[in-house]
Amino acid sequence: MKYFAGIDIGSTSIKIVITDEAEKIIAHSVNATGANFHKNSMAAFNSLLDKENIKRDDIVYIASTGYGRKLLKEADETISEITANAVGARKTVTGGKVKTVINIGGQDLKGISLDEDGNCGNFVMNDKCAAGTGRFLEMVARTLETEVGNLSNLHFSLKGVPAVINSTCTVFAESEIISLLANGHSHEGIVVGVHYSIAKRIARLIKRIGVEDIIFFDGGPAMNKGLVEAVENELMRELFIPEIPQITTAYGAALIAKEAYEEEAVHA
Amino acid sequence: MNKFKKYINNVNISRFRFWFQIFAFIIMVYGGFLSIDIGENLPTFSCPYIDKGGGTCFLMGLQHRFTLPIDQLISFRGLAVLTSVLFFVSWFIFFNKAWCGYICPLGTLQDWFTKLRQKIGIRYSNYSEAKFKKLKKIKYILLGLLILIPIFMANSIPFIGKLSHDWAVPFCMICPGRTVLPLFQGDASQLVIDYGSKTKMIFTVLGMAITGMFFAGAFFKKRFFCFFCPMSALQFIFKKLGFLRLIKDGTKCTKCGDCYRACDMGIREIADDIESKDIIKDDCMMCFKCVAACPEEKCLKVNFLGKTIYEATEEGFYKRQKGKK
Amino acid sequence: MEKERFEKVRKHVRSEAALEAGDVLNKIKDNFPDNPEGMNYFYDLLSRQFSEGILPKNGKKVIGTMCVQVPDELILAVDAIPIRVCSGSFPYDNAGAEFMPAKTCSMIKAIMGLFSVENYQKKFDMLVIPTTCDQKKKTTEMLTDMGYETYSLSLPSRKDNDNSRHYWQNSVKEFAADLMKKTGKKITTSNIKKAIDLKNNARYEFRRFFNLRKKSPSVIYGKDAFLVANAYFVDEVESWTSALKNLNDELEKRVNKNFSIVNQKTPRFLFTGSPPIFPNMKIPLLVEEAGGLIAVDEVCSSSRLLYDMPAYDEGALYDMIPAIADCYLKPCTCPCFVPNEERKDKLANLIDLFNIDGVIYQSFSGCQLYEMEQKLIGNFLMEKGIPMLYIESDYSKEDTGQLSTRIEAFIESIKIKKKSDLKGKRATK
Numbered sequence A: 001m002k003y004f005a006g007i008d009i010g011s012t013s014i015k016i017v018i019t020d021e022a023e024k025i026i027a028h029s030v031n032a033t034g035a036n037f038h039k040n041s042m043a044a045f046n047s048l049l050d051k052e053n054i055k056r057d058d059i060v061y062i063a064s065t066g067y068g069r070k071l072l073k074e075a076d077e078t079i080s081e082i083t084a085n086a087v088g089a090r091k092t093v094t095g096g097k098v099k100t101v102i103n104i105g106g107q108d109l110k111g112i113s114l115d116e117d118g119n120c121g122n123f124v125m126n127d128k129c130a131a132g133t134g135r136f137l138e139m140v141a142r143t144l145e146t147e148v149g150n151l152s153n154l155h156f157s158l159k160g161v162p163a164v165i166n167s168t169c170t171v172f173a174e175s176e177i178i179s180l181l182a183n184g185h186s187h188e189g190i191v192v193g194v195h196y197s198i199a200k201r202i203a204r205l206i207k208r209i210g211v212e213d214i215i216f217f218d219g220g221p222a223m224n225k226g227l228v229e230a231v232e233n234e235l236m237r238e239l240f241i242p243e244i245p246q247i248t249t250a251y252g253a254a255l256i257a258k259e260a261y262e263e264e265a266v267h268a
Numbered sequence B: 001m002n003k004f005k006k007y008i009n010n011v012n013i014s015r016f017r018f019w020f021q022i023f024a025f026i027i028m029v030y031g032g033f034l035s036i037d038i039g040e041n042l043p044t045f046s047c048p049y050i051d052k053g054g055g056t057c058f059l060m061g062l063q064h065r066f067t068l069p070i071d072q073l074i075s076f077r078g079l080a081v082l083t084s085v086l087f088f089v090s091w092f093i094f095f096n097k098a099w100c101g102y103i104c105p106l107g108t109l110q111d112w113f114t115k116l117r118q119k120i121g122i123r124y125s126n127y128s129e130a131k132f133k134k135l136k137k138i139k140y141i142l143l144g145l146l147i148l149i150p151i152f153m154a155n156s157i158p159f160i161g162k163l164s165h166d167w168a169v170p171f172c173m174i175c176p177g178r179t180v181l182p183l184f185q186g187d188a189s190q191l192v193i194d195y196g197s198k199t200k201m202i203f204t205v206l207g208m209a210i211t212g213m214f215f216a217g218a219f220f221k222k223r224f225f226c227f228f229c230p231m232s233a234l235q236f237i238f239k240k241l242g243f244l245r246l247i248k249d250g251t252k253c254t255k256c257g258d259c260y261r262a263c264d265m266g267i268r269e270i271a272d273d274i275e276s277k278d279i280i281k282d283d284c285m286m287c288f289k290c291v292a293a294c295p296e297e298k299c300l301k302v303n304f305l306g307k308t309i310y311e312a313t314e315e316g317f318y319k320r321q322k323g324k325k
Numbered sequence C: 001m002e003k004e005r006f007e008k009v010r011k012h013v014r015s016e017a018a019l020e021a022g023d024v025l026n027k028i029k030d031n032f033p034d035n036p037e038g039m040n041y042f043y044d045l046l047s048r049q050f051s052e053g054i055l056p057k058n059g060k061k062v063i064g065t066m067c068v069q070v071p072d073e074l075i076l077a078v079d080a081i082p083i084r085v086c087s088g089s090f091p092y093d094n095a096g097a098e099f100m101p102a103k104t105c106s107m108i109k110a111i112m113g114l115f116s117v118e119n120y121q122k123k124f125d126m127l128v129i130p131t132t133c134d135q136k137k138k139t140t141e142m143l144t145d146m147g148y149e150t151y152s153l154s155l156p157s158r159k160d161n162d163n164s165r166h167y168w169q170n171s172v173k174e175f176a177a178d179l180m181k182k183t184g185k186k187i188t189t190s191n192i193k194k195a196i197d198l199k200n201n202a203r204y205e206f207r208r209f210f211n212l213r214k215k216s217p218s219v220i221y222g223k224d225a226f227l228v229a230n231a232y233f234v235d236e237v238e239s240w241t242s243a244l245k246n247l248n249d250e251l252e253k254r255v256n257k258n259f260s261i262v263n264q265k266t267p268r269f270l271f272t273g274s275p276p277i278f279p280n281m282k283i284p285l286l287v288e289e290a291g292g293l294i295a296v297d298e299v300c301s302s303s304r305l306l307y308d309m310p311a312y313d314e315g316a317l318y319d320m321i322p323a324i325a326d327c328y329l330k331p332c333t334c335p336c337f338v339p340n341e342e343r344k345d346k347l348a349n350l351i352d353l354f355n356i357d358g359v360i361y362q363s364f365s366g367c368q369l370y371e372m373e374q375k376l377i378g379n380f381l382m383e384k385g386i387p388m389l390y391i392e393s394d395y396s397k398e399d400t401g402q403l404s405t406r407i408e409a410f411i412e413s414i415k416i417k418k419k420s421d422l423k424g425k426r427a428t429k
């Protein structure tokens, strides 16, 4: 049996997807990146193989992607997370053509528009700072003394009016939230305010490349249904959320690994 | 073949033209002495007032032929007009407007004045864009008049009647070709005022004044007279038939304006128009100085029956500029 | 005290700048295979520029220039040395940031940093700055305030009508008169003719270079091509010309031997926008390190610099000086002009001539002209179906990681497109 691996080394987590020749996901994992991400990626990779009972030799091709992609010497191919994300998204959706991809990562915010053939046509990324990214949500959760996973619950239990968050800069937003709390605003209201402030930022960014259906929304924060609702309202369109939002990029890398492997086989 | 092409494209066209013009001038002005007669209906100012010239200017015949009553003009006698035009066109067709750039003795003469001015080191003058647009219409008015006046000599105009015989060959009467060119055979007899009648007097005085302007103008402004020349207007009507073409590939043009700087006629479109392929404008005399001054490979071209015989090249440009004194 | 502190700052900035230059130069040399022998002259020259300074030591008058519109033929004619002082150095940019508004473009900050840190008041006899963008204009005044002898060369905002042409011709004439006064030398037909020929020789070699770059797959990297043009900023024309001639001869041999540095699949890019000036080779290096090739550029620090050639008709000052003037105005595609349709035409022509797969558009953050024109150019290219990557950046290296991801993704998308185009071609066959 031949398998292909895509390893996405992001700023907060390492995502691994293994596919078979039919391009089906047969195993996947999400682990924290930690400090030594080379060691941690290999550990995560090996433990996934162990868990799923896959022989290392059966993995015929590895493609790495994400910020740490170039440092993974074990990879046969490196690919930028933008391309990998586009490829993964295109394959994940079966009922139509994905035209726009929105991805929120640990430290960045990406918008990709796909052309008719599903290739990456244009894309935008946030500049230098972490405003509106996974890290931002973590800060919010920490400040409200809750878990990131709980933000969605808070969002939907709001009774009353949401708070307005003006700053998108992580540092300023933090002090803004603290003063909102001091002024007696509810946690729920603040969370909704935060979601809308992120959603607005996403909408502004994404409009630079044009928004077209189907819109694919992935990355860890896409699991937050409250945020999804806010983005849908800001864009006034429905979003497609994959089953496991974190692994689309790794899946794309695995697909690219397969393609590269087959191409090499032709030339060999 | 390629070497030959390169050689041609590197040619200093100004020098070639200078000698060619002298050659053509001799034929046009002294052709009779060499028993050369190219023929009638030439699309250039080979003026028959020169005693022993080498050909005959089409405009003279044209003015004569239109002195026919309208009914005759549209009958079989009109055929004479038609055949003469046919002859004119068949002469014209070969060289297109290059008749002006290379052959017309009056044009050549103006170029000599330009050379003289350069030697003395006096600056040339130019028309502003607005003036250019206004003045360039004059040649069409002159062309209209030189056809209409003869017609009104044979057909009466309401209230005025027919024009008298003194109006004959009206353009010739004011054409510097008549007064200036015979001078080269030592014949100054055209430089007189005819007191025979009021009309004649006005015409000859006007002719003398225009001659004066011709000299003064040509000295300060390159090809001063050509700008007003009805022959140029007439030629332009037939430009589509010419075998010789000036072609521009606008995609290669940087609008640098080098060609416009070189153009003695001051044609702005040669640099600024990047749409037209066939770039000959009504004032153009097809001297091809612009082609020689263009630094962009194959941007401007001279075609003869669709075949390129001369074109702008980087190397040619560089060599010519370097070779400048 | 103050003086001592100043000395210290200068020493520090200088050594940082030399370090940066050395670092970039090493990357340029070591990270790529098959550098032409002929490039060594340019590598050495630029490395000396930062270790020994940019000033010539032959006692001639030195005129500093900015932008591409300063007609240096006139400077050569009065036997002075033109040096383009537009700077690409991050340490100087940092030094300038101390007193310049935060949103100023990096190049301007670097220039201001350079002239504030270095005491060049006595070394430059004049700094000539055309009135191109607003920031350059005010730079002039700030430099005057710092004790520099400046000359503001008045450039019109339009180039498409007679008025602006004549306006500019007069500007250049005035400049010529001022130069004569400053240097005490007269401009004559013979020395201006010599200067024109000198610069035309340089232009001729530059065009040869330009044409050699058309070969696909390429015989030279874009990073080297940028350096060649950058060296012209500070080098003496004659030695620069002969060094480029050597390089051209070498490249010609490569062409004849069918030797190329990349392969058929390498995506070919056109680089346009704000000028990469050594050592700010950030974007070009990122592109070429990620497996792209900058086949040609349309920037004022390279192709725009020496491409256009003047043509005079009559060998007299009254015709030669306006001819020089025209050549710096009419074909110039600087975004300070309006309208600037010529830039689109130029890009379209380059895309054709150089077999271009995609366009990289760089804007310095804070350069409004390039930032705004980006939209127009982007729309134009979109209509033509040419992909463009727009990058807003400055001289700092902070954003390198992010940028490399974006650039790689762009290159990947073009590779995929190229592959499917090839497949399509094969299928139709």
Ligand code: SF4
Residues within 6 Å of the ligand: B043, B044, B045, B099, B100, B101, B104, B105, B106, B107, B108, B225, B226, B227, B229, B230, B231, B232, B285
């Ligand atoms: S336009 Fe000039 S060259 Fe041509 S026929 Fe008239 S006078 Fe002669």
Ligand code: SF4
Residues within 6 Å of the ligand: B045, B046, B047, B048, B049, B057, B058, B059, B060, B171, B172, B173, B175, B176, B177, B178
């Ligand atoms: S006078 Fe002029 S128009 Fe008349 S024949 Fe002579 S050249 Fe021709």
Ligand code: SF4
Residues within 6 Å of the ligand: B246, B259, B262, B263, B264, B265, B266, B267, B270, B283, B284, B285, B286, B287, B288, B289, B290, B291
């Ligand atoms: S456009 Fe060219 S050929 Fe025509 S007159 Fe001008 S320079 Fe001569």
Ligand code: SF4
Residues within 6 Å of the ligand: B252, B253, B254, B255, B256, B257, B258, B259, B260, B270, B271, B272, B293, B294, B295, B296, B299, B300
């Ligand atoms: S000289 Fe050539 S490139 Fe320049 S404006 Fe004329 S036609 Fe265009």
